[in-house]
Amino acid sequence: MMNQIRDILSKAKLEVIENEKFLSLIIQNVPTGLIILDDNNNVKHTNRAVTKLLGLPVFTHLNQLRIINQDFPDMFRELKAGDNNKQIKILNEKEEKEVSLSVSSIKIKSGTLRIITLYSIDDALEAKEMESWVKLIRVMTHEIMNSIAPITSLTDTLLYSYKQDSSDPQILKDTTIEALSIINSTAIGLTSFVESYRRFSGVAKPSRTPIRLFTFINSLLMLEDAELRSKNIDVILNCDSEDLMVFADSSQLSQVIVNLLKNAIEALNNTEHRKIEISIVSREDKTQINIANNGDPIPPEVLENIFIPFFTTKENGSGIGLSVSRYIMRLHGGNLKHSFENGWTIFTLSLLNDNSNLAS
Structure with a gap:
């Protein structure tokens, strides 16, 4: 009988271990970020979606959030169960994201755990x-x-x-x-x-064809060569591979890149050592084109409106350049975002590598 009891307990323990592995696998693969904190605000568990959203290689302590924002550690400590749909902006080394937070709690034998969920709402x-x-x-x-x-x-x-x-x-x-x-x-x-x-x-649905990016952007730079030379602007073009291909509408993509180049040239009017750096980076699921200039940054009061149609600070501007550019990138299933790093204003175009994934 003791042997039978031992076997039953051993089987039950194995089932618990299997269930834990199964739940852990689910938690790690859900697209929603999960942070579990104990009574002392120690991080008990996180999943891959959290580290991806935060742009951190590992996340084991709330103080690590200071890298993103000085106020985040205290804010996360003060979150209470029932705080739902709180929105924050997370700026990491790649981009800025709008993230929605929700908090719930559960009591266990060792104390109360708070479960904080993070969900990127940028696309929506x-x-x-x-x-x-x-x-x-x-x-x-x-x-x-x-x-x-x-x-x-x-x-x-x-x-x-x-x-x-x-x-x-x-x-x-x-x-x-x-x-x-x-x-x-x-x-x-x-x-x-x-x-x-x-x-x-009236922007049409993209008609995508293979484009060799390095050659394509070089040809666009030739169109602006006269103005770049007259204003003594140095242009640097870096690419992971000169044979890197993307699937895009060449006419629409050239419209976006030329518009960003012209904006960069205008931003350099009051700068002595004028530079534009263009980098093409290939990642697992997307290709990024970064167009950066070391001119005057966009004022904060203007920055929040730059992608709104018909908003302009230029005397003769229509205010649709950046809004149309972002719209075109969205139609391609990608995006257009702004960032500012180390004195450089950067506009990043993202294109999905999968040519079958088009916005409808």
């Missing part, structure tokens, strides 16, 4: 943002075009009246010409505004 936020902007643009385009029609009609009516009525020629002429001038000026402005909307909302 950006997709929703772009969808909202496109809908708004379509509606406003329709309304503005309806406004232009009566203006054009009024112009025709005034011109006809001017030709027919000669009872008071000078007054009629002065009044009518002034009215026509105002109407035409308004019509031109509205037409230009509508065209900007159309350019943003």
